[in-house]
Amino acid sequence: MGLSGLDIYKLLPKTNCRECGFATCLAFAMQLAKKAVSIDECPYLSSEAKAKLEAQAQPPIKLITIGQGETRLQVGNENVLFRHEEKFYHPPGIGFILEDNITDSEIKDRVEKINGLKFERIGQALEANLIAIRQNKDAKRFVDVVKIVSSNTLLGLVLMSDDTQGLKYALEVLKGKNPLIYHATKENSAGFAQLAKEYKVPLVAQADELEEASGLTVELAKQGVTDLIIEVSGKPMPERIWDLTQIRRLALKKSNRSLGYPSLVVIDKNDLYEEIQEAATYISKYAGIVLIKNIESWAVLSLLTLRQNIYTDPQKPLQIEPKLYPIGQVTDKSPVLITTNFSLSYYTVLGEVEASKIPSYIISVDTEGMSVLTAWAAEKFTPHKITETVNKFGVKGIVSHKHLVIPGYVAVISGELEDESGFKIIVGPKEAAGLPSFLKNLQYG
């Protein structure tokens, strides 16, 4: 993939003139390889060397932005084929196709529902990203609908139309909003390239085969359009997975520039489950944007949750700040529950405590984001560590009852923890789901 420090060194003047701020050309080359400095620091680079270095400084999959402001979507710039190798960086955009041949009030209604597709899970906001407006009638109707949608949402827009005239009007209306144009093909590439250039917006390059797609992006790049998203359309699921895999592999492993863009998938299924399952498949397998039709909130939540899972950093589990968290109207009689600072553990406990309606304190011990059992096995959730945490947050001065509740899975540490902390230890349920009934029956003996 990228050039090594030595490869770069070969391209430098090798005079060690120090103008870049480094003692030697080699030292500068090493920093360049790490992308820690800019090539502009060396004034003596040949133009040929500069071109080479600039090309390699670009990420293998271009980062493309759609929309603007806080709700903008950025996709691309991925480095790996499997999430365990590093991580997946830019979660795919999930968007909803809106036909322009329904009534204005239906459109407003749907847009409002889409705007409301916002959830929170383990401390992260989960949101849908795009609304794609598909032209079914004349240019005028299309532009009218674009107006209605854009004045009712902050989400990024996708303009699905083959009609350059209609698109031009729509782009005029959406100036500054950076919508995505869908889509350029072999047949219409000149007109679409013109539009993308004139309005400085990203463009989908669509083809029926991978090879054709690669040819099309080369052609569009020649015309000066490189903010592209690739769609290889109309195939059954396993072939689409093959295409998406090839695009990712060729861009990353063979530095194929013509496929170095994010991919888009449109799912055309009427059955809700089929649609959601297919969308989930492409979210797992390299799609940059997935467009669907259903806006059923429970179905969308499941997709957004899957996206969150797949795009979690595998090296760094989601963590929360180790702290004493008061939940509800706590008093000095409220129970004190111990858990880890692994987000999933904490939020699961939190959800059950809230459901129980019994005000409680939750202490999250710093286990470096490990779950209860893993942390216990790795000696990050020891009696000593827990005692330290309990003392640090001054639990003795906050509650009067001198009891701590620990997760059922670490019942074995109760004795030692009791000795070390001076608190009485109550063993809680193994699963957080048992907390509501546990808390209701909790008595300090």
Next chain:
Amino acid sequence: MVLQLMTERWTGEVSAVTIGAAAKDGGTRAYSIKIGGEKSLPCLFKEGTLPNKPQVAFEVFDVAPNDWPNEVLKPYGKSVNDPLEWAQMCVQDFKARSLCIRLLGAHPDFGNKSSEEEAQLIKKLLEKVSVPLIILGSGDDAKDNLLLPAISEAAKGECCLIGPAVQDNYKTIVAAALADGHCVIAESPIDVNIAKQLNILISDMGLPLERVVINPTIGALGYGLEYAYSIMERARLAALSGDKTLASPFICFVGQEAWRAKESKIETLPEQGIIWEVLTATALIQAGADLLIMRHPKAIEKVNRYIDNLMTNDRTQSSK
């Protein structure tokens, strides 16, 4: 310009495991199911054959489950109180191709049924239904060391998949499976190295790896799904690269995990639990799942259709 594709050439393959013995193989099952045998990553047909579809088994308990949400109990009605009736319903009404029976009632906390009683139940079950069986112990190690050998003997020659065998408790069950001709579930806690280690221990006892299925221990959608997802991808990549000790098919307890999720228990949103189970299965199939143990008939129907779409829509299969 001709586009040069990038094709992996794998040297290894996942072992193919057969569950269930028909008359010609000395059992009484109507047919057997085959899982595993992959020579490529999920869905990538062009790099190697994927001879066997992922299979879905319905989960049945020997006692009425105490922690299933209403939505997933409803389709089975009163039959959850009678394992034989329940099993038959899965096969007749919901067209189950295989069943997974969990002997929870033998657990000291949930009825403490005797091994003899459970062995009788398995015998009756084998008479009542003719699909291949997966049989799970009670979850209590001490009890299971008595229970599983008795079960194994009761089902002798039927080539069931029994388990779980875990790192510090595998000998009894592996010995029983060896003696009675069954396959074994090797369970490891989301850890490739333990999975590998356990497979080595099991094969050292003489059970061929063609009779082992790995349970990587999954989490549901939103509850740690990604850990198992990546463990399975890593193990499968190792298997395809030639590591025989990780080249076992995966069994995933999808229903058990998905119906514990908070999202699956909301009475006003009955379909949310179903889609939770469906998407947990979908993602794991993409990570290489071979046998999915599921609970809701509608979720199972959707997942079976998805598997068909994945495995039969490929135009290139025939031209290859």
